[in-house]
Amino acid sequence: MRWRSTLLGGIAFLVAATAPWFAPNWFVSLMTIAFANALVVLGLVIMWRAGLVSFGQALYYCVGAYTVALLGRWAGITEVFVTVLLGGLAAGLVAWVLGFLLARYREIFFAMLSLAFSMILYGVLVKTERLGSTDGFSVINPTFLGYAPHSQMLLISLYWLVLAICATSALLVGAYFRSVAGALAVPIRDNEIRVEFLGVSVNRLIHIKLVIAGVLGGFGGALAALTIGHVDPNMAYWTTSGGFVFVTVLAGAGSVAAAFVGSLVFEIVRSFAFAILPGFWQLILGSVLLLTILFLPEGLGSIVKRLRRRRETAAP
């Protein structure tokens, strides 16, 4: 089971890595954004497993994005391996500090409090003229270990960077899910009292989940900022958070891979919906979400599980 999913993941990674040779530019660009956003979704999946839904994940996304943009603008640092890493760490630091409060809350209170924090950042950014208030500002073109690509090479370099970070994150989060700390998500959702009386601090476990999700959100935002080439306060707005929750519902919390597939499906549906019905693309997205909830309540990831179960029952 485990080696098979690792193998499948490896093949998917190789296919994705060769995409620039056969896929059109617009699709490579779409995949870059989709996979960058998938990191944020992966963070939401970690929390979702423990029964927590954050409606403020855009906070970490925005912190990661602005960190990258400001490092270029104020410090002249454009090296991606530095800026993206710092973007993730800055978001993780914010998550760690806020976690002392957030980790005490559950359910709707947790969702609303996380939403409130992201809206505070949004409000601050909108009022800060030095950072371009509602317009935001553009991100200086990045360098890759000194190499400064342009146009198509920049697109492909960023795509590979996103893939590499996604693959590393997927492996680490997969290992986390198999560890005691990660596997205790369902027990926490089910019965906190029992977890405490087995000798583990539930709040501390949740705090760790928040920090991991924050770091992933920061990486996602940092990579998105580089890909779009621009940051603005909308990255912290609640609709951005809502979009990530949307993808999480679409993907389901069943597996690590689901976050990436779900995010890609979401971007594809959104692009086509926009191309076909520019005025009503949200209607199509909404219908897709409704159908997912009705027919695949555990998300796209559960399709694999269903097929496997069907094959098992079909076998003699």
Place this chain on the structure above:
Amino acid sequence: MTAILSVRDLEKTFGSVVAARDITLDVPPDQTVGIIGANGAGKTTFVNMITGHLRPSKGAISFEGQDITGRPSREITRLGISRSFQIAQIFPSLTVFENMSAATAIARAPVGFFGYATAPVESPQTVAEADAAIELFRITRYRDALASTLPQGVRKLLDIAMAVAGSPRVLLLDEPTSGISIEEKFDLMDVVMSALKSRRITVLFVEHDMEIVERFADRVLAFSDGTVIADGPPAAALADARVQELISGTKRAAAAQAPAHA
């Protein structure tokens, strides 16, 4: 013999209500203590204070000579005092095996983030240990059933099995037989007590059925109005005039059914 658990002048008040007062006692290792008393007599308050669920208003609790008064429950669990609950505290959306292996994996993992993040939840050792515990508590036929679908007695056994996963020295059982039919009570207690004896665990159990107390306890603590009114071997403690009054006064139905204990 030195006591494994010592309690001195324990008191718990909720505003003007005194839930427990003047509780002083020592429990030597390997003893099985039955705790009796009417509803509201302070039995569960006593259990909650020892396991860190409630902080005592006054007094001291020590375990193996170490002061544990007011420590959080997870620390007390780690030290070696575990408990089960009147309403079984299990993980309903996991199977019996997954419940047990979660408890086993926690017990085996080194404490702290890096311990929990590096210890695998399903290693050959945790699987073997979880299965051994399921066997010990005779719930093997429910191994792969979802915990939410279990009959009441199996829930109780699973709850106790999970409490034992961390190899406690002292185990407190809060009404292990509540919600269980009279016919099944003795079987359940037989399974539990022989499992606990094989692990040399000191047991304190809260119980309403005097026949069960007489059969399984080495010592009886009778609670009334938040304090201990009788403490001794079952025959002596249950013969105490105030305990007799308590039993006949509050458990009229039980007394009518069961033969007199005097």
